[in-house]
Amino acid sequence: MANQEWPLWEVFIRSKQGLNHKHVGSLRASDEQMAVDNARDVYTRRSEGVSIWVVESNNVFASEPAQADSLFEPADSKAYRHPMFYDVPDGISHM
Amino acid sequence: MEKNTNLFEYVLRMGDDSLILGHRVSEWCGHGPILEEDIALTNISLDLIGQATNLLEYAGEIEGKGRDGDAIAFLRCDREYKNLLLVEQTNGDFGKTMMRQFFFDAFRRLLFERLLKSSDIQLAAIADKSLKETKYHLKHSSEWMIRLGDGTDESHSRIQDSLDSLWKYTNELFFMDEVDFSLIKEGIIPSMDGIQEEWLVYVTSILEEATLSIPTNNWKQEGGRIGKHTEHLGFILAELQYMQRAYPNMKW
Amino acid sequence: MKEVNITELERRFQEKIDNDIKIEPRDWMPEEYRQTLIRQISQHAHSEIVGMLPEGNWITRAPNLRRKAVLLAKVQDEAGHGLYLYSAVETLGADREATIDDLHTGKAKYSSIFNYPTTSWADMGSIGWLVDGAAIMNQVPICRCSYGPYARAMVRVCKEESFHQRQGFEIISLLAQGTPEQKAMAQESFNRFWWPAIMMFGPNDADSKHTAQSMKWKIKRNTNDELRQMFIDVTVPQAEMIGLTIPDKDLKFNKETGHYETGPIDWDEFWEVVKGNGPCNKERVDARRKAKEDGLWVREAAMAYAEKRKVKNAS
Numbered sequence: 054m055a056n057q058e059w060p061l062w063e064v065f066i067r068s069k070q071g072l073n074h075k076h077v078g079s080l081r082a083s084d085e086q087m088a089v090d091n092a093r094d095v096y097t098r099r100s101e102g103v104s105i106w107v108v109e110s111n112n113v114f115a116s117e118p119a120q121a122d123s124l125f126e127p128a129d130s131k132a133y134r135h136p137m138f139y140d141v142p143d144g145i146s147h148m
Numbered sequence: 149m150e151k152n153t154n155l156f157e158y159v160l161r162m163g164d165d166s167l168i169l170g171h172r173v174s175e176w177c178g179h180g181p182i183l184e185e186d187i188a189l190t191n192i193s194l195d196l197i198g199q200a201t202n203l204l205e206y207a208g209e210i211e212g213k214g215r216d217g218d219a220i221a222f223l224r225c226d227r228e229y230k231n232l233l234l235v236e237q238t239n240g241d242f243g244k245t246m247m248r249q250f251f252f253d254a255f256r257r258l259l260f261e262r263l264l265k266s267s268d269i270q271l272a273a274i275a276d277k278s279l280k281e282t283k284y285h286l287k288h289s290s291e292w293m294i295r296l297g298d299g300t301d302e303s304h305s306r307i308q309d310s311l312d313s314l315w316k317y318t319n320e321l322f323f324m325d326e327v328d329f330s331l332i333k334e335g336i337i338p339s340m341d342g343i344q345e346e347w348l349v350y351v352t353s354i355l356e357e358a359t360l361s362i363p364t365n366n367w368k369q370e371g372g373r374i375g376k377h378t379e380h381l382g383f384i385l386a387e388l389q390y391m392q393r394a395y396p397n398m399k400w
Numbered sequence: 401m402k403e404v405n406i407t408e409l410e411r412r413f414q415e416k417i418d419n420d421i422k423i424e425p426r427d428w429m430p431e432e433y434r435q436t437l438i439r440q441i442s443q444h445a446h447s448e449i450v451g452m453l454p455e456g457n458w459i460t461r462a463p464n465l466r467r468k469a470v471l472l473a474k475v476q477d478e479a480g481h482g483l484y485l486y487s488a489v490e491t492l493g494a495d496r497e498a499t500i501d502d503l504h505t506g507k508a509k510y511s512s513i514f515n516y517p518t519t520s521w522a523d524m525g526s527i528g529w530l531v532d533g534a535a536i537m538n539q540v541p542i543c544r545c546s547y548g549p550y551a552r553a554m555v556r557v558c559k560e561e562s563f564h565q566r567q568g569f570e571i572i573s574l575l576a577q578g579t580p581e582q583k584a585m586a587q588e589s590f591n592r593f594w595w596p597a598i599m600m601f602g603p604n605d606a607d608s609k610h611t612a613q614s615m616k617w618k619i620k621r622n623t624n625d626e627l628r629q630m631f632i633d634v635t636v637p638q639a640e641m642i643g644l645t646i647p648d649k650d651l652k653f654n655k656e657t658g659h660y661e662t663g664p665i666d667w668d669e670f671w672e673v674v675k676g677n678g679p680c681n682k683e684r685v686d687a688r689r690k691a692k693e694d695g696l697w698v699r700e701a702a703m704a705y706a707e708k709r710k711v712k713n714a715s
């Protein structure tokens with residue numbers, strides 16, 4: 054049998070209840086169960102997590118950095134989506 | 149007093165199991181089959197050494213002669229160590245290490261589950277903490293049984309060899325003598341009878357899934373519980389005790 | 401993608417770096433930047449992994465249960481550091497196992513300090529205190545390095561690293577204040593590790609061929625000599641405080657500059673060890689190669705099982 058490498062998995066950890074899972078790194082594992090266990094052993098040795106997600110790196114689809122301007126810059130000109138865009142008269146509170 | 153002698157002996161036996169197996173597994177550190185598994189093995193070893201510390205400290209308290217966990221762990225002669233023969237067996241290849249772990253974890257889980265109800269509060273507390281760790285170890289070793297047994301031809305034959313060579317040490321897991329009988333009567337420890345049956349059911353189910361066959365040769369080896377060991381223990385102690393023996397009575 | 405010429409891409413790339421904007425894996429980067437990072441990060445990763453071995457020697461001989469657990473956890477952390485770093489290498493399109501094979505064939509280097517033997521328990525103190533201490537000095541600035549995944553891995557590593565130095569210092573200072581045998585053990589160990597620790601920062605700036613470009617790319621944030629001086633300045637008073645003698649008769653404090661000045665560093669020894677002629681180079685690499693070879697059947701089995709299961713689940 055060929056010297057076949059274990060697939061790469063991206064690891065996401067929820068550090069405590071109420072927070073999002075956050076990407077922390079990657080590791081190698083032969084299947085998803087082992088990936089979760091390895092993530093537990095590698096990335097939560099100091100109680101860094103209460104929940105783990107793993108995603109095989111091959112399954113991550115990413116936006117193209119070269120398209121970043123057309124993807125993300127159009128939002129920059131829409132300041133009206135932000136509350137600071139609006140003047141609130143003095144004396145008005147709770148808004 | 150009689151109760152204390154028995155309890156001391158019992159806690160010592162458990163503590164030695166954790167100590168010696170923890171020692172063995174720690175030999176893997178830096179040499180695992182892949183980085184991730186190296187880290188996993190070290191976690192297991194750390195859990196076991198933590199358990200050994202708790203148990204041997206407690207043994208020292210029960211004994212009441214001023215020995216602490218370190219004095220007990222490092223300063224006895226070989227016949228005074230009461231661990232199972234199983235745990236002192238050499239690491240062999242990764243499969244043999246996992247097979248040894250699997251037999252032990254499956255036993256320890258059942259034991260700790262029952263010790264939760266021990267009338268001895270301290271023992272119940274140690275069982276509570278150790279059970280959580282042991283469940284994870286067992287999941288880990290069980291999964292490896294299946295992967296290696298049902299993996300490649302090579303892995304199948306290697307792990308079957310390990311099963312064949314270690315099976316003879318499994319009967320001792322359920323060893324009982326006067327120490328046990330009196331503690332069972334007092335509700336401090338569970339009887340082994342139910343444990344042995346449940347252990348066999350679990351172990352058989354995993355080994356079957358792993359496409360492995362349990363040896364029909366039922367010849368058994370035991371002796372560790374009364375201090376009669378295999379050749380391996382002496383070498384373990386030579387390393388374990390090296391510093392304490394070479395430089396006695398110092399703080400480290 | 402629109403036709404943009406390379407010089408324009410390079411200009412934009414350098415502009416980002418100058419403005420402290422991190423470079424992320426899929427961003428355009430000069431091939432030489434990528435290769436420099438792959439080389440540097442994988443060497444760093446190899447150092448963490450090979451670094452497990454000299455300390456790993458003493459796990460089964462640790463003098464008490466607390467020290468045994470601490471040392472085991474410490475060496476395990478180094479495996480974790482290696483993994484975080486290999487993880488960063490893989491974001492650059494390099495393959496972890498291929499970089500490891502480079503280590504095993506001698507093509508890739510690792511920190512030469514790990515080619516020295518650990519012959520006494522006091523070495524666990526010297527390594528934590530001096531070697532991890534020097535590593536921290538080296539690594540803290542890399543937390544601000546221009547490549548995002550490397551910088552993030554270093555943040556994680558540095559957080560874990562400070563316990564390493566403290567446990568080492570605890571060991572050595574206990575010995576330095578212990579019985580005569582223990583004091584002698586501490587001093588003997590310190591004598592062996594002091595100079596190699598100083599050499600960990602690499603050759604003098606004048607002889608360091610990569611420094612200028614790496615500084616410009618913010619892969620490196622301080623020069624070797626700057627870091628070495630910082631290390632010496634903090635470590636000498638620590639040694640004196642616990643009663644150890646620095647094995648350097650020429651060492652003096654320069655009141656004008658406020659820095660310690662050491663005697664000449666034996667760079668011949670450094671280069672010999674780098675070339676492979678240190679006391680343990682062969683043992684270290686052999687041990688790593690053996691671990692990989694011995695583990696092959698295990699890795700193959702796991703993969704074969706995973707594939708069988710996939711097929712089973714699909715049908």
Ligand SMILES: [Fe+2]
Nearest residue numbers: 448477478481
């Ligand atoms: Fe490290």
Ligand SMILES: [Fe+2]
Nearest residue numbers: 448481535539
């Ligand atoms: Fe490091």
Ligand SMILES: [Fe+2]
Nearest residue numbers: 478532561564
């Ligand atoms: Fe470290």
